[in-house]
Every structure is written in structure tokens, then in C-alpha cells.
Amino acid sequence: MSATGDARQTGVVIAAHRRHFEVLLQTGESIECLQKGRERQLACGDRVEVVRIAGGGAIERIAPRDTLIYRSDAFHEKLIAANATQIAGVVAPGLMLDEELIHRWMIAAEAEHCRFVVAANKRDLPEFVALTRRLSSVTRLGYPVVELAARHDVGPLIPLLSGQRSVLVGQSGMGKSTIINALAPSAATRTEEVSTSLRAGRHTTTATTLYPLPQLGEGTWIVDSPGMKAFGLAHVPPDVLEHAFVELRPLIGKCRFRDCRHDQEPGCAVQDAVACGEVQPFRLALLHRLIRESAGVRSPVV
Numbered sequence: 001m002s003a004t005g006d007a008r009q010t011g012v013v014i015a016a017h018r019r020h021f022e023v024l025l026q027t028g029e030s031i032e033c034l035q036k037g038r039e040r041q042l043a044c045g046d047r048v049e050v051v052r053i054a055g056g057g058a059i060e061r062i063a064p065r066d067t068l069i070y071r072s073d074a075f076h077e078k079l080i081a082a083n084a085t086q087i088a089g090v091v092a093p094g095l096m097l098d099e100e101l102i103h104r105w106m107i108a109a110e111a112e113h114c115r116f117v118v119a120a121n122k123r124d125l126p127e128f129v130a131l132t133r134r135l136s137s138v139t140r141l142g143y144p145v146v147e148l149a150a151r152h153d154v155g156p157l158i159p160l161l162s163g164q165r166s167v168l169v170g171q172s173g174m175g176k177s178t179i180i181n182a183l184a185p186s187a188a189t190r191t192e193e194v195s196t197s198l199r200a201g202r203h204t205t206t207a208t209t210l211y212p213l214p215q216l217g218e219g220t221w222i223v224d225s226p227g228m229k230a231f232g233l234a235h236v237p238p239d240v241l242e243h244a245f246v247e248l249r250p251l252i253g254k255c256r257f258r259d260c261r262h263d264q265e266p267g268c269a270v271q272d273a274v275a276c277g278e279v280q281p282f283r284l285a286l287l288h289r290l291i292r293e294s295a296g297v298r299s300p301v302v
């Protein structure tokens, strides 16, 4: 009981659509909620306190977040999930696959001290061999890549997801929904219900949704986000970006100039590492691109 005598209940946001939210209460019941103040945007995974009002609940308090995964460009931010422990990127063979996107998810995860894993889907296709080769830039950095054919068996993903709070990201068509439906059999119906209750109309795929996976351990959940073509990281400041590149971490501070941008400067440890093949050139190019994108951006939301 709070000082006002309100019967507050705690829960977690499991669907977010503009100012309407679905909150799964600790009792196991899920209710539609409105956010009272507007001081902070809510995301799936946010732990909240709600009070009952007619027809649902009102969100009174948001607990401090461990992590926040979101994407942004110079003009917009799009929250994906709060309190996640890892990002799981779903990829599959095909010309559509955007490799830079995979590395952007990785940087988003590292910037929030989250784990990063890749689910390489559609192992049953002959083109899969080429995908494995393309993912060598990821395995080389030490990140786990799990191969699977989600349509037949999501088993290979279980050890990676167990006990974690994961955000599933991927371009559309890679198999995210197939994975979610196999892990959370209620998912297909949930999507329908959520879209109705949150008045998202028929554009159900635009909503971000959290699925508890209690069978994989207490507190385990996974968030399905809409398929995305771009993953802007304009909100990540340059010093955080640099540390988000795992292979650059041991090199930071080793350049001749303290404010080295690892561009044309003499005595640059990073450029040296590229020259001798220790750092992949496209990774340094990506760092430079991300730094340019984050320059001049106003301070982040939250």
C-alpha cells in the first residue's frame, strides 16, 4: 500500500502502442493501461506500478531501467525494449541480407552492456553455406552464431535464450515470427488480441510485443520488434561507440594522440591494427560512420 492508500500492483509492459500499454501483472493477469504522466516514454520490458481504474489501469511509476535498447536518427527515437539482457539478431540466406545491420545490432547491444548473439536461420536451404561465410566477420569477433531451421526446430536457440531477456531483431522475412510462434505458442493469438485492445487496427506488425518464456527459466522473456531496414545509433556518444567495438577496446589509449580519431593521425594503434589485419577495415569505417551520425544530435530521450 502506498501512502495514498492506492492498491498499487506491479507488472511488466508487454505491449506498447503510442500511449496505450498492456501490462502483465504479477498476479498473471494482463490489463490495458494508460500512462499518467508524459515525462518518460515506456517500452516493453519496463517494470511498472499500476493502479486500477475503470476498464483497466493507470501506470503510476516506472522502475529504473537496467538497460534500454532503442534506435534513433537525428530526428526520431524508437524505443524497442527496456531491461533486456541481450539482442538476438535473426538472419537468413539471401541477397536482401544487410551485413552492416548485423554490426549495428551488435554495437547497440555492446553500448548497453548486453550480450549479442546471431540466429542463422533457414539452414535447410542450399544457399545457407554462403551465409555462414558472410557471418565469419561476426564469429571472428567472438559472438555466438547459432544455426537453425526455425520452421522445423528452434531447439538450437534454447540454451542461448534460457534465463535471458532477449530482443529479437531482424529484417523482415528472416524468420522472427516463426521463431516467436514456436517459442510462445500463444503468440499468434496474442498479436490479434493486442492489436484489438490497443486499437492498432490491422497493422499488427508495427507493435512491439513481449512474450514471457517461463519454461526457459524464471524471468525469461523475448521481445518481438517490427522488421527493420535501418538501425540508427545516433544516440550513442562517440566514446561509448569506441568501447562498443570489442576488438578496439584493448587499443584505446594506445594512440600517440589522446584525442586520436583513428583516421589519418600518425602513431594510431587502431590504424596499425587494421594494417596488420587484426581489425577488419569495414569495422573502422563503421565506427567513423557512426561517430558522424551521432555528431550534433541533441541529448537522447530517457
Ligand SMILES: Nc1nc2c(ncn2[C@@H]2O[C@H](COP(=O)(O)OP(=O)(O)O)[C@@H](O)[C@H]2O)c(=O)[nH]1
Residues within 6 Å of the ligand: 121, 122, 123, 124, 125, 148, 149, 150, 151, 152, 170, 171, 172, 173, 174, 175, 176, 177, 178, 179, 227
Ligand atoms: N526454408 C525455410 N523457411 C523458413 C524457415 N523459417 C521461416 N521460414 C519462412 O520464411 C518466411 C518468413 O518467415 P517469418 O517468420 O514470417 O519472418 P519474419 O518476417 O522475420 O517474421 C516464411 O515464409 C517462413 O515460412 C526455415 O527454417 N527454413
Ligand SMILES: [Mg+2]
Residues within 6 Å of the ligand: 176, 177, 178, 205
Ligand atoms: Mg514477422
Ligand SMILES: [Zn+2]
Residues within 6 Å of the ligand: 255, 260, 261, 262, 263, 265, 267, 268, 269, 270, 271
Ligand atoms: Zn588512433
